[in-house]
Amino acid sequence: MYVxxxxxxxxxxxxxxxxxxxxxxxxxxxxxxAYEKLRNARTKVRELQS
Structure with a gap:
């Protein structure tokens, strides 16, 4: 209506x-x-731990 x-x-x-x-x-x-970067970093840490 304003228009x-x-x-x-x-x-x-x-x-x-x-x-x-x-x-x-x-x-x-x-x-x-940023979320993808964090998710990829978490995956790399899990790979290093196993």
Missing amino acids: FKNPDKVGEWWPKLQLSWYNGRTEAEKARK
Whole structure:
């Protein structure tokens, strides 16, 4: 409803929405890589212990 009442404001929030989505995806990818790194390190430690 806000968009229909204030169509001139769409240009203000759309880039912010896109940027926040992109930043969220970037952070998710960094977290996934960190998790994979930890998981691989744990696997290597288990291989060394056996």
